[in-house]
Amino acid sequence: MMALQVAGGCLPVPGRRAAAVRPPRASAAVEEDGKVSLGGSGVSVTKLGIGAWSWGDTTYWNEFQWDDRKLKAAKGAFDASIDCGITFFDTAEVYGAGVSGAINSESLLGRFTKERQQKEEVEVDIATKFAALPWRLGRGSVISALKDSLSRLGVSSVELYQLHWPGIWGNEGYLDGLGDAYEQGLVKAVGVSNYSEKRLRDAQERLKKRGVPLASNQVNYSLIYRNPEENGVKAACDELGITLIAYSPIAQGRITVLFITFNNQIITIFFCKKWSIQSLYVLFQY
DSSP: OEEEOOSSSOOOOTTSOOOOOOOOSSOOOBOTTSEEEOTTSSOEEESEEEEOTTTTOOSSSGGGOOOHHHHHHHHHHHHHHHHTTOOEEEOOTTTTOSSTTOOOHHHHHHHHHHHHHHHSOOOOEEEEEEOOOTTOOSHHHHHHHHHHHHHHHTOSOBSEEEEOSOOSSOHHHHHHHHHHHHHTTSBSOEEEESOOHHHHHHHHHHHHTTTOOEEEEEEEOBTTBOHHHHSSHHHHHHHHTOEEEEESTTGGGTEEEEEEEETTEEEEEEEETTSOGGGOEEEEEO
16 A cells, blocks of 8 residues: 655644644645646656555565465455445566466556556556666666556556666666656656655656656555654655655554444544554544
8 A cells, every 4th residue: 555645744742732833835736636747747646545565466465475366355355445436557577477386466566557558448547666686877867667567557658657766876867768758658747655755856867967857766665664753764855845655554454443333433442562552643634
C-alpha cells in the first residue's frame, strides 16, 4: 500500500501531545474527485495506491514461492482495489524479476489491467521504476529500461516513472533520461524514490532547467518510521511542491488498523506491538 501526503503537517506521535501544525508553502492539491495532483505535473491519482512489490516475488514475500493460489489472491486484490475506487498502482522492473519461479510484477499488473478493461471501461494509473544498477550508464539506459517496462505492462505510456534509488554513479545521466522520457511522451510525470533532501533538491534543479517538473519522492514513511520528518525530506517536498509518496504506510503490516463507530464518527485505531496500551493513538475522522 502507498499513501500520498496531501497536507503539510507531520504525523502525530503516539504518547505525545500533538503540536500545532504550520501550513506548508506547497502541498499536493486535492481535486474535486478526491484525487491528488502529483507535484506540478498535472497528473492526478487516487490518494491511496496499491504497491505491487509482492506480486510474483519469491525473494522476500510469498514464502519464497509463487503459485496459482497466490496469483488468484493478487488478482483478487487488484479487482477489490478497483471496486473500492483505488486506481493507482505502483510497481517496478525489479519486482518479481530474475528469480526462479518468479513472474514479473509489471507483467502481472499489465495482465490484470487488460482483463479488467475487457469487462468494463476503467482507468488505471500506473507508476513504475527504473533500477539504478551499476552497469547501467547514461540517459539511454533509462529509455531502454522504460520501453521494456511499457512492453511488460502492455501500455504506450505510464502516469509516473521513478528512479528507484540513487545510483552509485551516473545519477545525472539517469535524470537526463527521465527528462528525455517525459519529452518523448513515454511518461506523463517523473519522480524519484529513496532520495535524501540534498539529492532531491539537486534532481529538482536539474530537471527544472529543462522545464520538466519533478513530481514526487517515494520514501518509507509511517507512524513508526518518521525519518522524512527529521531528515529534511518532507520539508523539502513541501517547499518545492513535490508530492511525498509514502511506501509501507502501515509498516508492512506491523501496524494493525481497527475501524469502529462512535456517535456517528469513524474512529481509526492504530495498534503496534512496540507501543504500550497508553501509547495507542486515536484519529477521529469526521
